[in-house]
Amino acid sequence: MNKYNLLVVLIQAYQNACKDFHYFCRSYCKHLLADEINSDDLYDILDSIKENVFIAKGEKPLKAKEYAEAVAKATPELKDTDEKNLRQLYLLAEKISATADSLKPERRCENVLLDSIADKMAHAETLLEIELRGFGINENLDIKEEFDYIDSLVSEAEEVIKTAHDHKAATETPVDRKEAKVANIDYNKVAKKVLDYEAQNLLVAENEDTLDKLSKKLGV
Secondary structure (H helix, E strand, C coil), X not given: CHHHHHHXXXXXXXXXXXXXXXXXXXXXXXXXXXXXXXXXXXXHHHHHHHHHHHHHHCCCCCCHHHHHHHHHHHCCCCCCCHHHHHHHHHHHHHHHHHHHHHCCCCCHHHHHHHHHHHHHHHXXXXXXXXXXXXXXXXXXXXXXXXXXXXXXXXHHHHHHHHHHHHHHHHHCCCCCHHHHHHHCCCHHHHHHHHHHHHHHHHHHHHHXXXXXXXXXXXXX
């Protein structure tokens, strides 16, 4: 589950970096670009990861304070040029895509979530790449330094996540048998039974309504 925790952290760090760039960039078009690549859908995606991946499997996500600590480590500092900041956003988006690609989903809803993340990041990377082309080739920009910087931030965030996860595993009480049984429910079977039950009730209701109308016509 630490990979999913890392995904949550990287998305939040990316959102933070987009907001920083939005307010501190040096032109109006970049101000608008920051909004465009920071989709509001990401908030729903984060919520869905916690509910449909962690809670649905009988596990718990990290606490808000633990996520915040890791996000603070993963959020890059603003640099002195828009070009460097755009490149940092691009590299963060790439990290999110790579992390999502490395996961092996167990349920269809996870596929949907990961596909949605891939779509949002691909859109962001495309727009950022177009904007970066406008700078041309900048020999003064050390690309390796940028890569190494983002990698170091991700590594620091992973350490925070691991520490929080290990602490959670050591202090949480084990899930009891009743909770474990609930966690392992086949929700597809439950949904089918509910739908069958509702369909039967609907059929009964329709039949009763038809009989009632017929009885009135016949004066019975």
